[in-house]
Amino acid sequence: MGFKILAINPGSTSTKIAIFEDEKAILTHTLRHSAEEIARFPHIIDQLEWRKEMILDALKSKNIDVKSLAAVIGRGGLVKPIESGVYEVNEALKNDLTHAQREHASNIGGLIAEQIAREAGVKAYIADPVVVDELQDVARISGLPECPRISIFHALNQKAIARRHAAKIGKRYEDLNLIVAHMGGGISVSAHCKGRVIDTNNALDGDGPFAPERAGTVPAGSLVSLCFSGKYTQPQIVKMLAGKGGLVAHLGKNSVQEICEKDIAGGDKHSKEVLDAMSYTISKAIGAMAVVLKGQVDAILLTGGVAYNEPVNEVIREHCSFLAPIVIYPGEDEMEALALNALGVLKGEMTPKVYA
Template sequence: MRILVINPGSTTTKIAVYENENRLFVKTFYHSPDDLSSFSTILSQYDYRRDLIIDELKKEDLFYGFAAIVGRGGLLKPISSGVYEVNELMKSDLRNALMQHACNLGGLLAEEISLLIPGCKAYIADPVVVDELEDVARISGSPLLPRLSVFHALNHKAIAHKYARSINKKYEELNLVVAHLGGGISVAAHRQGKVIDVNNALDGSGSFSPERAGTLPARQLVELCFSGKYTEDEIVKMIRGKGGLVAYLGTTDVQVVIKRIEEGDKKAELILKAMIYNIAKEIGAMCAALCGKVDSIVLTGGIAYSSYCVNKLNEYISFLAPINIFPGEDEMEALAFNALRALKREQTCEEYI
């Protein structure tokens, strides 16, 4: 079964072609600020990205025979984990999402391109809005501000399944704390196949990250908002996009920060230590959410490649549970394998309602 994977990001569009489990082709289109400057919204980039994808597939003589096209899921209403066929309601919700992000284009692109190929299905899988929180995890302290589940669900679920397979267990048999360490950081408590608690990795809770501010002092944030010095958009960018490491050190690249530390930069050392310290506290909190019954702490994402960061983090958390490391993320493979399971009916294809 041939599957096309489409993964739109803020500065890239990634595509891959799979034949069953085998990847035949992969391509990343990089979008510079100049490339995107003429588009006022994410949605207005749609035709530009679609044409890049179709033209590339035709150039490589790959634009045929797809059984399914699977796109990265967008900022939809909260849904359970799984594979969803794109329908009219989903398309409407993606076009009118409350938050703009390039991932909203994934399902739309998959559906339109699928219509050009006879018998082709269009799916999304495990979008960032996967919500399996226990009720107690939703209570924030203000009934006006419930806690929301927005995290790297696709990679969390894929890596949790991969770890389970590595020890000949089922994901549903395990209690795991999974920490995705990338541009955004999400730490979740996985209890027997469900993510019962996780920080909102997009809009402000948990550890700060290379580009996100994480949890901030509430009263000081209120004062900042009403100071008259910043617009709402500027405040949002301080929280998401220009927060965390980049706010303190001017870079989102952890390896650049480590190089500065090696050259004697004490501020860089303090800020990176603080980020690792906050990640450790989140992991400890999720161990508590599982009542200390944790089979493994699983570290993933790009920062998990860094022995400097992993070793420093281990100093804080090694007493909690065994630690296993699956560095990086393969969202393309995770999307493809989800679609393949749906096509083979090894996994129920859910309806978005």
């Protein structure tokens, strides 16, 4: 029998759980949460007990005894900037997850993991949260001292895909220069230099390519005018940047698959124009990261749910194939990435870091 690991990934309208036995998933399950259910809770932290009990009930219904677990790992939240790696959930981490800088469902991943791990008599971990910060110093400086550039990106999936690619070609991640574009509801494009992400766009609230739900970089003067037009409140502007920007703002939908298979296939020229523009901004970001790596790029990796859509990939190929080979790893298997990080600790291949 191998190590049995529970991985937990809370999202805004769902909680994904998976049981892995070593590298193999033996159970995957998604708990759906309606808008009405979520609306009962003023803050995400208030959902902690509710989501935990749902997970425990689901495990019980699948005849999974928590006492059989070797470790529990949850998706990391918006804590302070930290190095890439696996972190044991300690009191300092619990405090910063509870009082996170911003509301996000991922904040309760580590907290749920810690409570279930306590019942199981094992340790709880998080790995590669979105606040992983390995930026080189020059990448932090913007044109306004009051607005430094910060590292918020899809660290968990990007790091996992980069390592998978390295293993596939028989090399170490730490020996490669890679550009990884995670293309989901938000899009992050990052320069991986010998195992460290030395530059990336803030994929959360207004930097880089526009995305299915994010506005990305927009003309600063126009944004200032919008803010002071008197037409919108601050929360409305924030939502326009993250949640109702990008494809949602232009086309009223965030599904790239639907846009490709229904709208564009049906002859909708505007939908094609907007999707091509999004793909174009991704391409420009990839080009910028090639400059960050001084042209020494071993491969460009496209990942995330949007990478399933060939019309997007093709535009990127047209613009970027001269830079380096483009390899597509569609989807975002965050559950496997979480489990493999915990497994690395259990096997003694990785040393958990201490959050302080």
